[in-house]
Structure formats: C-alpha cells, structure tokens
Amino acid sequence: MHFPRYYLGITLIAAALCLSQCRDSHETSAPVAVIPEDSRILVDDASYLRVEGDSHALSFQWWEHTEGADRKRATAVIERLQPMAQAQPQHFPPQLRFHEQSFQESDVSFFLSTGYLARKRLFFQRMRCDQPGSLHGKATLFPTGDVETKSITQQGPHRSRLWLLPFEAEVVVKQGALVIEGEGELLLLWHLPARDDADSPTWQDLVREFDPDGGDHPDLSKIADALAEEAVREAK
Numbered sequence: 001m002h003f004p005r006y007y008l009g010i011t012l013i014a015a016a017l018c019l020s021q022c023r024d025s026h027e028t029s030a031p032v033a034v035i036p037e038d039s040r041i042l043v044d045d046a047s048y049l050r051v052e053g054d055s056h057a058l059s060f061q062w063w064e065h066t067e068g069a070d071r072k073r074a075t076a077v078i079e080r081l082q083p084m085a086q087a088q089p090q091h092f093p094p095q096l097r098f099h100e101q102s103f104q105e106s107d108v109s110f111f112l113s114t115g116y117l118a119r120k121r122l123f124f125q126r127m128r129c130d131q132p133g134s135l136h137g138k139a140t141l142f143p144t145g146d147v148e149t150k151s152i153t154q155q156g157p158h159r160s161r162l163w164l165l166p167f168e169a170e171v172v173v174k175q176g177a178l179v180i181e182g183e184g185e186l187l188l189l190w191h192l193p194a195r196d197d198a199d200s201p202t203w204q205d206l207v208r209e210f211d212p213d214g215g216d217h218p219d220l221s222k223i224a225d226a227l228a229e230e231a232v233r234e235a236k
Helices: 005-023 203-210 220-235
Strands: 041-044 047-053 057-066 069-080 098-105 108-117 122-129 135-142 145-148 151-154 161-166 171-174 177-183 185-191
Touching: 069 122, 069 185, 098 220, 108 220, 122 135, 122 220, 135 151, 135 161, 135 185, 161 171, 161 177, 177 185, 185 203, 185 220, 203 220
Parallel strands: none
Antiparallel strands: 041 047, 047 057, 057 069, 069 135, 098 108, 108 122, 122 185, 135 177, 145 151, 151 161, 161 185, 171 177
C-alpha cells in the first residue's frame, strides 16, 4: 500500500509526541482529585508523600495539596536491579512513619527499612541483604536536574535532593540515574526542602547530629540505625 508523504509526516510527528508524553509522565502531573488523607505522609500544610510499589521497585511521590485538586511535585524511584524472582507486593501502612519488610529471592534474604523524619523533612530507605554483593540498586528523581556522583538535585522551584549512598561499592551515573552494583547494603535519602530554605544542605549536614565525630565520612550503619530509631519515636 502506498501512503502520501504528508500522511507519513503527520504519523511520525504524532508518534514522536506520544513518545515524549510517555517519557515525561513521571516528570509532570496534571491536577487530580484530592487523595484520601489516610494514604498520606504529611510533609507540611501544603504537601504530603505517598509510597507505593513492589519488591522490585518503590515509588515515593511528593504531592502538593491545593483546593479541589492535588499536583505531584516530584517522584523518587528506587529499583533493585537483576531481581532473581517475580516481584512481590509491598504493603505500607497508612500515615507511614517507619516500616520494616523482608522477602526472599532464591537463597538471598532482603530487608527494607523505610521511614520519614518530619523535623528533618527527610525520607529514607535502608536496603540490605544477607549475602554481600547480591544487592544492585538504581535511584532516579523526576523531574531530574543536576546529577552528581551520589546525588540528584531537582530542577524548578522545589529543589528536592536525592542521595544514593553505598556502604562499600561505588556509585556510577547512568543515563541520569544513580546506580550501585554488587553491594550488601545501601541507604537512600530524599530531602524535601521548605519553600523558604535558602540553602541546599549536604547529606552530611542533614545527619551530622547522629554521628558528630564522623565528619564528612559518617558511619552509615550508625546513621541508618539512628534514623530508624527517631522515626519510630516520631510515629508514637
């Protein structure tokens, strides 16, 4: 069958627009109906978090509450690369402040600790396994922005910042994402700044009080334990 050239041109333009919309689906959000309060993690009077996903990938979404509709500010995604089994559902309690999960894949056990510290405006997840070298992780932030080793800073007015911190392995940047391969444990931190925050703190600034003698190289195990303990206290 023979198609006129102008028809092919229109088809190609439409396909490109569709691809662009799919690529940007994480990055922008049209207003949606107000999300029920029992599924929110309150950040401040104007915004909240939601958590969803499974054992392969978790999505942490920062939403802005406006009258009559809500709009997504940003989404952080952490994925486990090279999974060894089918994804398992992960259920988070309403008003999550701290939650622990575990699951088995092949002969490896994985453990997740997920929480939020209100006074720090800091979301965190500790991921570990019982066989060092079996953990491979990838973290992405939408809309993306300045990507550096171990961190991504969001573009635009909200300027949230995401860190992926290894305990022993190296972090590499691949196509705008932070990737760790061959680890036994890693820590994800996501800071959600207030509108009047003038500076963007480093992750060391945010957690310095939990290991004051650690300087620029704090003990990540000590930090992760302290974050979990404080999140549990905040939840009570």
